[in-house]
Amino acid sequence: DAGVTQSPTHLIKTRGQQVTLRCSPKSGHDTVSWYQQALGQGPQFIFQYYEEEERQRGNFPDRFSGHQFPNYSSELNVNALLLGDSALYLCASSLGDRGRTGELFFGEGSRLTVL
Amino acid sequence: GENVGLHLPTLSVQEGDNSIINCAYSNSASDYFIWYKQESGKGPQFIIDIRSNMDKRQGQRVTVLLNKTVKHLSLQIAATQPGDSAVYFCAENEDDYKLSFGAGTTVTVRA
Numbered sequence: 523d524a525g526v527t528q529s530p531t532h533l534i535k536t537r538g539q540q541v542t543l544r545c546s547p548k549s550g551h552d553t554v555s556w557y558q559q560a561l562g563q564g565p566q567f568i569f570q571y572y573e574e575e576e577r578q579r580g581n582f583p584d585r586f587s588g589h590q591f592p593n594y595s596s597e598l599n600v601n602a603l604l605l606g607d608s609a610l611y612l613c614a615s616s617l618g619d620r621g622r623t624g625e626l627f628f629g630e631g632s633r634l635t636v637l
Numbered sequence: 638g639e640n641v642g643l644h645l646p647t648l649s650v651q652e653g654d655n656s657i658i659n660c661a662y663s664n665s666a667s668d669y670f671i672w673y674k675q676e677s678g679k680g681p682q683f684i685i686d687i688r689s690n691m692d693k694r695q696g697q698r699v700t701v702l703l704n705k706t707v708k709h710l711s712l713q714i715a716a717t718q719p720g721d722s723a724v725y726f727c728a729e730n731e732d733d734y735k736l737s738f739g740a741g742t743t744v745t746v747r748a
Binding site: 625630 | 673
């Protein structure tokens with residue numbers, strides 16, 4: 523049973539560029555959440571996707587956008603990259619019908635470095 | 638993670654001893670709390686959770702205690718092992734679909 527898979531694992535971009543990160547949820551899960559984890563900090567909620575719609579959003583600018591596909595996989599897009607966007611981006615999956623958050627299963631993350 | 642904090646950023650414990658990791662939260666409306674373990678280079682891994690209608694919940698070698706009166710959460714690890722070395726995060730479900738994480742406690746197990 524595959525867990526949450528993310529790609530790429532590492533990438534380097536320069537300021538002003540755009541990046542797309544991908545996530546496949548755990549088998550049987552239909553909800554995907556994205557978190558940003560800066561070095562030495564706890565994860566910060568970016569947004570959650572359920573039934574191909576953004577269900578809730580954290581305190582992140584519009585440069586951060588996402589998408590969920592019919593197979594429940596998801597993408598996180600970040601435009602106009604800033605140095606401060608350097609972080610580990612975590613994808614987490616869950617079952618959307620379990621009421622509030624339920625148990626989240628995290629992937630290993632995509633490490634983004636912006637130069 | 639503004640509403641969730643950990644009392645100590647680091648904890649050093651002798652192998653075989655019990656570990657206690659503390660967490661304070663400020664949102665009295667939160668009704669679901671989770672402890673995660675994050676090893677270097679990996680994503681957070683679920684350890685145990687507790688809902689606000691409970692005071693205590695036990696798992697394998699771990700116990701979570703919730704004191705709603707003082708808004709305090711703790712994770713107890715029995716007979717700490719070298720594999721328990723990691724960063725531990727408490728998280729609260731203060732909003733419908735979002736978890737708020739604290740900054741984490743780094744646990745180092747001494748042989």
